Amino acid sequence: MMRKIWGRALVGAMAALATFGSAAAAPEPIAHDYVIRDFLFQTGERLPELKLRYYTLGSPRLDTSGKVTNAVLILHGTGGSGRQFLSPQFADVLFAPGGPLDPATHYIILPDGIGHGGSSKPSDGLRQAFPKYDYADMVAAQHELVTKGLKVERLRLLMGTPMGCMHGFMWAEAWPEALQAVMPLACLPVEIAGRNRLWRKMAIDAIKADPTWNGGDYAAQPAQGLRTAQDLLILAGAAPLPMQIQLPTRRAVDDWIATELPRRMGAADANDMIYQLDASRTYDPSKDLEAITAPMTWVNSADDFINPPDLRIAEREAKRLKTTRYVLIPASPQTRGHGTHTWAALWKDELAALLKRSE
Numbered sequence: 235m236m237r238k239i240w241g242r243a244l245v246g247a248m249a250a251l252a253t254f255g256s257a258a259a260a261p262e263p264i265a266h267d268y269v270i271r272d273f274l275f276q277t278g279e280r281l282p283e284l285k286l287r288y289y290t291l292g293s294p295r296l297d298t299s300g301k302v303t304n305a306v307l308i309l310h311g312t313g314g315s316g317r318q319f320l321s322p323q324f325a326d327v328l329f330a331p332g333g334p335l336d337p338a339t340h341y342i343i344l345p346d347g348i349g350h351g352g353s354s355k356p357s358d359g360l361r362q363a364f365p366k367y368d369y370a371d372m373v374a375a376q377h378e379l380v381t382k383g384l385k386v387e388r389l390r391l392l393m394g395t396p397m398g399c400m401h402g403f404m405w406a407e408a409w410p411e412a413l414q415a416v417m418p419l420a421c422l423p424v425e426i427a428g429r430n431r432l433w434r435k436m437a438i439d440a441i442k443a444d445p446t447w448n449g450g451d452y453a454a455q456p457a458q459g460l461r462t463a464q465d466l467l468i469l470a471g472a473a474p475l476p477m478q479i480q481l482p483t484r485r486a487v488d489d490w491i492a493t494e495l496p497r498r499m500g501a502a503d504a505n506d507m508i509y510q511l512d513a514s515r516t517y518d519p520s521k522d523l524e525a526i527t528a529p530m531t532w533v534n535s536a537d538d539f540i541n542p543p544d545l546r547i548a549e550r551e552a553k554r555l556k557t558t559r560y561v562l563i564p565a566s567p568q569t570r571g572h573g574t575h576t577w578a579a580l581w582k583d584e585l586a587a588l589l590k591r592s593e
Contacts, residue, residue, distance in 0.1 A: 261329070261337055263289035263320065263344060267352070268383040270375060276516070279365035286379050287352030288345035289316045291329060292337030294386070305341045305386040309376070309398025311420075311575075312510050313467075315351030316344030318576075327578035334586045340390070345379060347372045347397070349509045356505035362450035367509065368516045369397075373404045381412075391589065393417040395575040396540070403519040406526040413528040415592035417585060419575035420534055422547050425518040430540055433470050434511045437463035441504045450505050457499065463507060464498045473537040473571025523554045529592040530558040533581050535574035537565035559588075 266288050273284035294302040310318050319325060328335045335342060346353040348367050356364035365371075380386045392413050394402040399421030406416050426434070444459030446452050468491075481487045532552065536543050543562055552560035561584055563569060570577055578585075 261291060263291050263317070263342075265289050265352070268379050270378055273371075273375065275365040275371050276368055277366050281354065281365060283354075284348065284375060285352075285354045286345055286348070286375055286383075287316070288343060288379060290344070291342040292340050294341040294384075295339075301388070302341065302384075302386045303388075303390065304339060305343060305380070305384070305389050306335055306391045306393070307343045307345070307376070307380060307389050309345070309392070309394035309401050310347065310350070311396035311398055312514075313350065313507065314395075314397075315346050317346075317351065319344055321576060323577045323579070327582055328585070334582055334589060335391075343380065343384065343386075345376060347401075348375055349506060349513065355503075356450075356509050357503040361505045364505070364509065366512075368513050369401060369404060370516060372513065373401050373408070376401065377405070377409065377412075387412065389413050391415045391417065391592075393585075394419065394421075396420045396572065397514070399575070400514070400517055400519075403523075403526070404517075406528055406530065407519055407522045410525060410527045415588050416526075416528050416530040417588055418530070418532050419581070420538060420541060420572060422534075422541050422545075423523060423551050424520045424547055426514045428545075429542075431514075433466050433540075434514065437466045438508050438511055440466070441508055444504075447504070450508075452504065455499075455502070456504050460499055460502050460504055460507070461495065464495060464502065467498075468494070470539050471572045472539065473535075473565065473569060473573075475537065475565055476567055476570055479567055520551065523551060524556075526555055527557060529588060530555065531561065531584050531588040532558055533561045533563065533575070533584060535563040535565070535569050535571065535580075537569050537571045538574070540572045559584075 268286045268288065270284040270286070271282070273281045295304045297303050308319055310316055327333060329337055329342065331338065348371060349355045356362065380389065389412060392402050392405055399418035402416050402418040403423045406413055440462035441447060441456055441459035444456035446454065446456045447459060481490055534541055534543065534548055548560060552558055561581070563574060563580055568580060574580060
């Protein structure tokens with residue numbers, strides 16, 4: 235099933251964007267750590283202890299057989315963290331009282347993927363000696379956290395944004411019976427190639443070309459390479475229309491980047507970024523899409539630089555997904571390019587409909 239949001243739906247989303255800030259704020263999450271002993275990576279490398287940081291909202295509800303029925307797993311994008319979903323444009327729409335994922339009725343799990351946030355990552359000390367993880371390793375660790383750590387056999391919903399979107403396709407193929415519903419946001423279920431692989435490789439190469447890189451054993455962050463990588467990340471995540479509105483003059487652009495780039499640079503680690511960008515190297519769920527049986531609503535946006543609709547890949551692959559509704563949000567001043575996935579008011583009605591049809 236394929237559909238584009240037009241007309242009334244977009245008007246409703248625009249109104250919601252204008253008013254959601256007045257809604258009651260979502261509660262603060264609880265942070266936890268889960269440790270997997272002797273974790274084996276796809277490369278054959280091992281870590282004696284792999285730590286996964288995760289955050290929870292709400293509490294598990296059990297059915298008469300003692301199984302959790304209300305668990306929602308939300309997976310972040312490249313370079314992100316589970317805490318990113320606490321931003322007002324996401325949490326105040328979905329997690330607030332009465333929202334589609336109200337913690338009063340849902341048990342929300344927000345993990346940091348391997349190499350991200352508070353989970354084990356190269357910058358903890360191993361640097362380039364850290365195992366060369368990929369998406370398969372990240373998904374395997376998430377699955378162990380959910381099933382062995384939290385004792386959840388079946389998720390009420392798995393929702394993921396860009397990298398988490400891709401992880402969602404992998405979950406849905408590997409464990410179709412473990413998902414009651416799936417909502418991937420901002421990705422394609424094919425190999426990372428073309429321009430998408432190109433900008434990632436350019437960012438990685440820029441860091442490694444920095445004279446201070448030193449094979450990852452740098453005394454200080456390789457600022458020259460990181461600056462170029464962050465420039466590429468900014469452009470890849472941006473959309474022309476909202477950026478033109480936000481930055482209508484040369485002075486506005488110059489002032490914005492003078493503030494934004496140092497902010498991003500201050501939080502970046504070169505080794506972590508290389509691993510994060512390269513983890514997609516083995517991703518390609520295209521051959522097993524027919525294995526997906528859970529109800530799915532897959533949402534992309536028309537102004538997404540990283541997943542451009544011009545390729546027509548989504549429409550082609552969606553025909554193979556018999557339980558999937560594909561939605562393409564048209565570009566507008568309210569969309570945010572690749573970042574549209576975070577502005578929940580634009581697609582929350584689709585989420586509500588998915589939850590309804592997967593009851």
